[in-house]
Amino acid sequence: MKIVVCIKQVPDTAEIKINPETNTLVREGVPSIINPYDLHALEAGVQIKEELGGTVTVITMGPPQAESALREAISLGADEVILISDRAFAGSDTWATSYTLSRAIKKIGADIIFCGKQAIDGDTAQVGPETAEFLGIPHISYVKKIEYIRDGVIRVQRMMEDGYDVVESPLPVLLTVVKELNEPRMPSIRGVLASRRIEIKKMGMADIEAREDCVGLKGSPTKVKNIFAPERRKDSMMIDGTPEEQVEKLIEEMRKIKCL
Amino acid sequence: MDYFLTEEQQVIRDLARRIAEEKVLPVRAELDEKEEFPWKIMNILAKSDFMGIYIPEEYGGLGYGTLELCIAIEELSRVCLGVSTTYAANALGTYPILLFGSEAQKKKYLPDIASGKKLVAFALTEPNAGSDASGIQTTARLEGNEYVLNGTKQWITNGGEADIYTVIAMTDKSKGARGASAFIVEKGTPGFSFGKKENKLGIRASATRELIFDNCRIPKDNIIGRPGMGFIIAMKTLDKSRTGVGAQGVGVAQGAFEVAAEFAKTRHQFGSPIISFQAIQHMLADMAIQIEAARSLVYSVARYIDSGAKDISKESAMAKTFATDVAMKVTVDAVQIMGGAGYMREYPVEKMMRDAKILQIYEGTNQIQRNIIGQAIIKETTARM
Numbered sequence: 001m002k003i004v005v006c007i008k009q010v011p012d013t014a015e016i017k018i019n020p021e022t023n024t025l026v027r028e029g030v031p032s033i034i035n036p037y038d039l040h041a042l043e044a045g046v047q048i049k050e051e052l053g054g055t056v057t058v059i060t061m062g063p064p065q066a067e068s069a070l071r072e073a074i075s076l077g078a079d080e081v082i083l084i085s086d087r088a089f090a091g092s093d094t095w096a097t098s099y100t101l102s103r104a105i106k107k108i109g110a111d112i113i114f115c116g117k118q119a120i121d122g123d124t125a126q127v128g129p130e131t132a133e134f135l136g137i138p139h140i141s142y143v144k145k146i147e148y149i150r151d152g153v154i155r156v157q158r159m160m161e162d163g164y165d166v167v168e169s170p171l172p173v174l175l176t177v178v179k180e181l182n183e184p185r186m187p188s189i190r191g192v193l194a195s196r197r198i199e200i201k202k203m204g205m206a207d208i209e210a211r212e213d214c215v216g217l218k219g220s221p222t223k224v225k226n227i228f229a230p231e232r233r234k235d236s237m238m239i240d241g242t243p244e245e246q247v248e249k250l251i252e253e254m255r256k257i258k259c260l
Numbered sequence: 261m262d263y264f265l266t267e268e269q270q271v272i273r274d275l276a277r278r279i280a281e282e283k284v285l286p287v288r289a290e291l292d293e294k295e296e297f298p299w300k301i302m303n304i305l306a307k308s309d310f311m312g313i314y315i316p317e318e319y320g321g322l323g324y325g326t327l328e329l330c331i332a333i334e335e336l337s338r339v340c341l342g343v344s345t346t347y348a349a350n351a352l353g354t355y356p357i358l359l360f361g362s363e364a365q366k367k368k369y370l371p372d373i374a375s376g377k378k379l380v381a382f383a384l385t386e387p388n389a390g391s392d393a394s395g396i397q398t399t400a401r402l403e404g405n406e407y408v409l410n411g412t413k414q415w416i417t418n419g420g421e422a423d424i425y426t427v428i429a430m431t432d433k434s435k436g437a438r439g440a441s442a443f444i445v446e447k448g449t450p451g452f453s454f455g456k457k458e459n460k461l462g463i464r465a466s467a468t469r470e471l472i473f474d475n476c477r478i479p480k481d482n483i484i485g486r487p488g489m490g491f492i493i494a495m496k497t498l499d500k501s502r503t504g505v506g507a508q509g510v511g512v513a514q515g516a517f518e519v520a521a522e523f524a525k526t527r528h529q530f531g532s533p534i535i536s537f538q539a540i541q542h543m544l545a546d547m548a549i550q551i552e553a554a555r556s557l558v559y560s561v562a563r564y565i566d567s568g569a570k571d572i573s574k575e576s577a578m579a580k581t582f583a584t585d586v587a588m589k590v591t592v593d594a595v596q597i598m599g600g601a602g603y604m605r606e607y608p609v610e611k612m613m614r615d616a617k618i619l620q621i622y623e624g625t626n627q628i629q630r631n632i633i634g635q636a637i638i639k640e641t642t643a644r645m
Binding site for chain 2: 185186187188189190191192193196
């Protein structure tokens with residue numbers, strides 16, 4: 001079983017700052033972590049490897065400092081890590097990122113691709129499904145349980161608001177996972193030591209044979225026009241009590257301001 | 261203080277601390293209250309390679325030594341002595357196989373112990389044989405290709421939870437201590453059952469239970485070493501493990517010291533934080549001095565053992581005695597510094613104080629340790645004459 005896990009390095013804080021000139025995230029000086037959902041994706045991959053055999057390759061697209069996230073992935077059970085990095089990839093939106101990842105995965109080859117359901121910095125939840133589209137393979141999002149994998153078929157439970165769907169898919173397949181799927185393990189002693197010694201493979205434009213007009217800022221159809229923090233309003237009020245009392249008070253307040 | 265730890269030792273320390281803080285700390289009060297065996301934590305430690313630290317690589321371990329094991333024990337003890345007792349007792353039970361087992365026994369048992377698939381317990385103590393190990397009454401009678409075990413072991417750490425038991429029993433009562441032998445008994449063997457589970461003052465997350473052997477038949481090959489070697493196997497095992505009890509002392513003392521120092525900074529009386537008072541400062545200073553001295557001794561003895569030294573009885577007894585006496589004193593003082601708050605279950609130091617007491621008692625009371633040191637002094641001074 002060849003398993004590929006896509007991870008993203010994200011800033012480790014709620015205090016995300018935005019550069020007012022470029023309207024992009026300021027990443028300097030903020031400690032970085034592996035996107036929490038991606039840890040569940042990695043754990044899922046490692047568990048399947050332990051049960052069915054195979055290898056887990058972790059990839060990330062990002063600047064050279066994303067290497068530290070890949071090293072951490074080794075300490076958590078990954079066999080191989082690849083940094084997908086090139087100056088040409090800078091400024092990619094979800095479309096260009098998905099395209100780039102799909103090119104890399106095509107080169108690596110995979111039976112199952114795991115992604116976290118979304119990144120905690122961008123929150124789009126688009127990259128997983130879009131990558132599957134570029135690869136021309138099925139995807140199942142919000143996976144909360146893997147029931148089985150056999151005879152080239154995977155059967156999973158997909159988390160829905162009012163329960164779950166049971167979905168089957170042929171392999172290869174891309175899954176995006178929710179945190180209910182598993183509990184990510186702690187690093188191991190062997191893993192931490194290996195993570196310090198492993199050589200990180202790199203893939204750039206030439207390695208993945210990407211089209212120049214599909215990557216980076218140039219290849220990104222998304223244009224950020226403005227990002228701002230909503231102003232804090234002081235005229236808000238909280239309504240307490242039982243639901244019945246709250247409704248009564250709410251109606252009363254709405255009448256006061258002639259909404260009703 | 262910098263103990264010039266190797267990269268591997270630092271990795272073990274940092275990871276053990278992270279597991280202790282993230283996985284043990286949130287549940288330690290509950291484990292203590294409910295007397296719940298920490299299986300979940302043992303499984304985490306197993307997955308993170310901690311069960312095989314001191315087991316050679318050829319048997320699936322990491323191939324490190326006593327110091328590395330002591331560092332892991334110390335970090336777990338800093339947060340919960342109940343958890344660290346469970347962890348350390350696993351090594352205690354494994355040492356007879358590691359030190360004296362046949363190649364076949366090592367191949368059969370050590371890989372599963374190193375991976376954490378199987379937990380181990382060491383069974384020496386009996387109702388009439390504690391400090392005096394020669395008073396053992398459990399017997400092992402050879403019948404054809406089997407040994408038949410009869411008797412009761414008492415206060416066995418990991419009893420009932422462990423899969424593998426290294427048991428000391430008499431094969432020839434007429435020979436006294438020289439008539440004891442060591443055996444491997446697996447859980448589930450007919451005639452082997454578990455009795456009373458103890459309700460303890462401290463280390464309540466760890467299981468302490470009676471083992472009952474009633475015509476329990478085990479293969480003849482399950483003897484460790486030769487018949488009559490049981491006493492020496494038990495003593496060499498304790499020599500090897502004792503430094504780990506010292507590391508437990510260092511860890512729990514460090515944990516209690518940190519809590520007390522932090523409390524003293526935030527607790528105000530007479531208009532000032534109590535840490536500004538000399539009475540408190542001197543208590544904290546004495547605690548810090550003793551902890552550092554204990555750690556230095558434990559690490560030095562661990563390094564001495566790892567250097568391949570043959571006779572380690574005296575040194576390991578010194579490390580155990582000193583560090584565990586320090587643990588008792590420091591944990592009592594931590595409660596004193598915190599006053600009423602220290603006595604309450606909302607704070608962790610009352611548990612640390614309850615837990616620390618066992619360190620002066622198990623794996624040889626500190627009085628027995630002083631006997632061992634005394635005997636060594638007599639031997640050394642006689643040799644010099």
